Amino acid sequence: MKLSRFNGSHLGVVIGDEIADITKLIDADPAEWPPVSMTRLIAQFDDNKALIEKRLETTPRVKLSEARLETPVPWPNKVIAYPVNYHAHGREMQATYRAANQGFFLKPPSALSGASEPVLLPNVPGREVHHEAELAIIIGKKARSVKREDWADCVFGYACLLDMVVRGREERVFRKAYDTFCPVGPWIVTKDEIPNPHELNMKLWVNDELRQSANTRDLVLDIPGMIETASAVMTLYPGDIIATGTPEGVGPVTHGDIIKIDIDNIGVMSVDVKQSNDGYTEVFAEPYVPPIIKQK
Ligand code: MN
Numbered sequence: 001m002k003l004s005r006f007n008g009s010h011l012g013v014v015i016g017d018e019i020a021d022i023t024k025l026i027d028a029d030p031a032e033w034p035p036v037s038m039t040r041l042i043a044q045f046d047d048n049k050a051l052i053e054k055r056l057e058t059t060p061r062v063k064l065s066e067a068r069l070e071t072p073v074p075w076p077n078k079v080i081a082y083p084v085n086y087h088a089h090g091r092e093m094q095a096t097y098r099a100a101n102q103g104f105f106l107k108p109p110s111a112l113s114g115a116s117e118p119v120l121l122p123n124v125p126g127r128e129v130h131h132e133a134e135l136a137i138i139i140g141k142k143a144r145s146v147k148r149e150d151w152a153d154c155v156f157g158y159a160c161l162l163d164m165v166v167r168g169r170e171e172r173v174f175r176k177a178y179d180t181f182c183p184v185g186p187w188i189v190t191k192d193e194i195p196n197p198h199e200l201n202m203k204l205w206v207n208d209e210l211r212q213s214a215n216t217r218d219l220v221l222d223i224p225g226m227i228e229t230a231s232a233v234m235t236l237y238p239g240d241i242i243a244t245g246t247p248e249g250v251g252p253v254t255h256g257d258i259i260k261i262d263i264d265n266i267g268v269m270s271v272d273v274k275q276s277n278d279g280y281t282e283v284f285a286e287p288y289v290p291p292i293i294k295q296k
Contacts, residue, residue, distance in 0.1 A: 001052075002267075003157070004187035005074070005114070006067040009035055013056060014187050019067055020059040022052055034075045039239035042073070042140055042156050045190075070114035072159060072188045073138065077237040079107040079182060080230050081134075081163060083172065085220050085245025088295045092248045099245055100221040104230060107163070107243065108177050115185035118272040119164055121255065122178050122279025126287030128167045131253055132246035133204035133212045133261045135197070136161035137223065138188050139240035146231040151224035154236060157190040158197060160261045160269040161243050167290040170283055178279060184241065186269045193265060197223055200264040202247070206257050214247030221245075248295045 002014035009030035012019035023030060026048055028037035041048060084090045085099035113119070121129050140156025164181035165172075176182075194200070197216060204212040221229065226242055253259060255275035262268045 001049075001190045001193070002187045003038070003041070003072060003190070004067075004185075005038055005070045005072050007062070009037065009070070011037055011041060012067075013052065013059075014064060015056070015061075017064050018061040019064055020056050020061050022059055025052065025055055025059060036075050038073050039075060042138065043238035045140065045156065068116040069186050070116065071112040071184050072114075073184070073239045073241060074109070074112055076109050076239040076241050078234070079109055079112070079241045079243065080104050081107050081176075081243035082221060082226055082245040086214060086218055086247040087220060088218075088248035089246055089250065092250070092292050092295050094291065094293060098220045100225070105172055107173070107182050111177055111179060111182040113180040113183045113271075115183065115269045115271060117180060117183070118274040119162070119183060119253070119259065120178070120180045120274055120276040120278075121253070122166065123277055124166055124279060124281070124284040127284050128252040128290060130165050130167055130250045130290070131204060131206065131211070131259050132163035132165060132250055133202055134161045134163050134243045134246050135200060135202060135216055135263055136184055137226070137242040137244060139236045139242070140238055142235060142237055143231055144235045146227050146236070148224040148228050151227040152191070154227060154231070155191050156238065157188040158194055158263075158266055159184050159188050160186070160263050160266055161241070162259060162261060162271065163243050163246060166284060168284065168288045174283065182243075183269065183271050186267055189266050202261070202263045204249070204262075205260045206251070206253055211251055212247055212249035216244070218247065219244060250292070
C-alpha cells in the first residue's frame with residue numbers, strides 16, 4: 001500500500017494515478033496539532049488495514065497530478081541518519097570513517113518537507129548546498145535492542161529521502177538542519193510491497209543530469225545493522241525515519257533546479273529548488289568549497 005499525506009494533512013492511499021482519501025474513514029483530523037494522524041495510523045495499521053482495503057472502492061478520490069503531496073510523517077519522534085554509508089561516497093568525501101564505526105546523527109523533524117514543496121536554499125554566500133539521495137526506512141513499532149535477525153518486525157515501510165546539507169567543516173547537524181532540508185516522499189510504500197530492500201536501485205538527477213546511481217546492496221552498514229545500532233541506543237517509535245546514507249555523486253544545487261530521485265518499488269519524487277533570503281548566519285561567514293574527489 002502507498003500511503004500519502006496531501007492537500008492539507010489529508011491521508012490517502014495512492015492507487016495508480018489517483019489518491020483515495022481515507023481521512024474520514026480512519027477518523028483523522030486534518031486540523032489537529034501536532035499533526036500525528038499518520039503516526040497513529042502507522043502505530044495502529046494492523047487494526048486499520050482490513051477496513052481501508054474493504055472500503056477503498058467507495059472512498060472519494062482526487063487526481064494524483066492535482067494533489068499537493070506533503071511529507072508523509074510530519075511529526076516523528078526522531079529522524080535518524082547514517083553518515084558515510086557507501087564506500088564510494090566515503091572516498092569522494094575523503095572520509096576515513098564509515099557508518100559502521102561512526103554511528104548515526106539526527107536531523108530535526110522540522111527539516112521535513114514533501115514532494116510538492118520546494119527545497120529552500122539558505123542565504124549563505126560562498127557555500128554550496130548539496131543533495132544526498134537516500135532510502136528512508138519508516139519504523140512501524142516501538143522497539144529497543146532489536147537483534148539483527150528481528151529487524152523486519154519493526155519496519156513499516158520505505159520512502160525516498162533527500163538529505164540536504166550546507167557543505168563545510170561546522171557541526172554536521174547544524175549544516176543539515178535548515179527547514180526543507182529533509183524532503184521525504186512522494187509517499188510511504190509498506191514493506192509488503194518491497195520484499196527485498198537490500199537490492200534496490202536508486203538514482204538522482206539534477207534537471208536532466210544523472211548525478212547519483214547506486215544500489216542498496218552496496219550499503220556499508222546494512223538495513224538490519226542500522227536498526228540494530230539505532231535501537232541499541234534509543235527506543236524506536238512508529239513513524240521514526242531512518243535516512244540510510246548516500247552513495248557517491250553528491251553535488252551542488254542552485255535556484256531553479258529540479259532534483260529528481262527514483263528508487264525501485266517506491267517511485268519518483270521531484271522537488272524544486274528555490275533561493276531564500278532567509279537563513280544567513282555568521283557561522284557560515286567563511287567561504288568553503290568542498291574538496292570532492294570524483295569517482296571513476
Ligand atoms: Mn546523508
